[in-house]
Amino acid sequence: MNIALLGYGRMGKSIEAIALERNHTIVLKISNATEDFDFSNTDVAIDFSIPTAAVANIKKALDSGVPVISGTTGWLDQYNEVSDYCHSKNGTFLYASNFSLGVNIFFEINKKLSQLMATVDGYSTEIEEIHHTKKLDAPSGTAITLAEQIIENTRYKWWTLEQPFADEIHIEAKRIPEVPGTHKVTYNSDIDSISIKHTAHSRQGFAMGAVIAAEWIKDKKGVFTMRDVLNIG
Numbered sequence: 322m323n324i325a326l327l328g329y330g331r332m333g334k335s336i337e338a339i340a341l342e343r344n345h346t347i348v349l350k351i352s353n354a355t356e357d358f359d360f361s362n363t364d365v366a367i368d369f370s371i372p373t374a375a376v377a378n379i380k381k382a383l384d385s386g387v388p389v390i391s392g393t394t395g396w397l398d399q400y401n402e403v404s405d406y407c408h409s410k411n412g413t414f415l416y417a418s419n420f421s422l423g424v425n426i427f428f429e430i431n432k433k434l435s436q437l438m439a440t441v442d443g444y445s446t447e448i449e450e451i452h453h454t455k456k457l458d459a460p461s462g463t464a465i466t467l468a469e470q471i472i473e474n475t476r477y478k479w480w481t482l483e484q485p486f487a488d489e490i491h492i493e494a495k496r497i498p499e500v501p502g503t504h505k506v507t508y509n510s511d512i513d514s515i516s517i518k519h520t521a522h523s524r525q526g527f528a529m530g531a532v533i534a535a536e537w538i539k540d541k542k543g544v545f546t547m548r549d550v551l552n553i554g
């Protein structure tokens with residue numbers, strides 16, 4: 322498979338290493354908006370760039386009829402616009418806040434736990450995410466997905482990085498050098514606490530998941546999620 326990397330930073334380089342191991346070819350590496358996006362030999366584009374570039378990158382791939390997956394976080398207020406754009410072009414698009422297989426299992430556990438916690442009184446919910454100091458966005462896309470899942474199943478209405486109101490989930494975003502990504506969801510009561518936690522030991526899991534998603538999406542049409550790739554639900 323011929324892959325275009327839209328973003329060639331920490332994740333672009335990790336994806337390249339895994340793609341080469343799996344006998345794919347990198348045909349294009351883009352590091353800024355002014356480069357020539359020549360998709361002529363591309364089977365799939367993989368966008369891991371920066372929040373302000375993701376939408377333009379995804380649209381460029383869709384304009385060229387190239388299936389595109391994006392792991393870039395911090396642009397999700399435009400997700401519906403991009404999804405509509407993909408449908409209007411009869412294209413192929415997949416976004417995941419986290420491509421790691423472990424985190425996608427963690428998402429399912431988070432959903433189930435939130436459904437259980439909705440049946441009992443007296444607990445408040447908080448989320449902690451820890452990432453390296455180079456991360457541009459806060460909270461992480463993964464923490465937002467976790468919060469949205471909890472909101473769907475419980476009394477909570479929104480999330481906040483600030484002091485929370487009663488109907489808000491507090492997300493604490495910590496930045497510590499070199500941490501690839503840690504997420505913890507905790508339910509606290511006067512009596513006890515229940516926590517679930519995922520710790521990434523490197524970027525390998527994110528990169529492997531992205532390559533697996535790219536292989537899966539290559540010949541499909543439509544807008545997909547990692548649940549489709551992993552055949553969950």
Ligand SMILES: NC(=O)C1=CN([C@@H]2O[C@H](COP(=O)(O)OP(=O)(O)OC[C@H]3O[C@@H](n4cnc5c(N)ncnc54)[C@H](O)[C@@H]3O)[C@@H](O)[C@H]2O)C=CC1
Pocket residue numbers: 327328329330331332333351352353354355369370371372374378391392393394395417418419420421527
């Ligand atoms: N969904 C997931 O599983 C994961 C998502 N991420 C997200 O992926 C994104 C990238 O993360 P990193 O690689 O760690 O960041 P990074 O800062 O190492 O790399 C971003 C790269 O994008 C390049 N860039 C800037 N403007 C661009 C443009 N217009 N088009 C293409 N590239 C451009 C920069 O030169 C830089 O090399 C972030 O939003 C991060 O939150 C990171 C890890 C996992």
Ligand SMILES: O=C(O)C1=N[C@H](C(=O)O)C[C@H](O)C1
Pocket residue numbers: 394418419452456457460461462463464501502503527
């Ligand atoms: O920026 C990162 O590094 C990561 N970003 C993603 C996010 O915002 O959730 C996924 C992962 O945690 C690493």
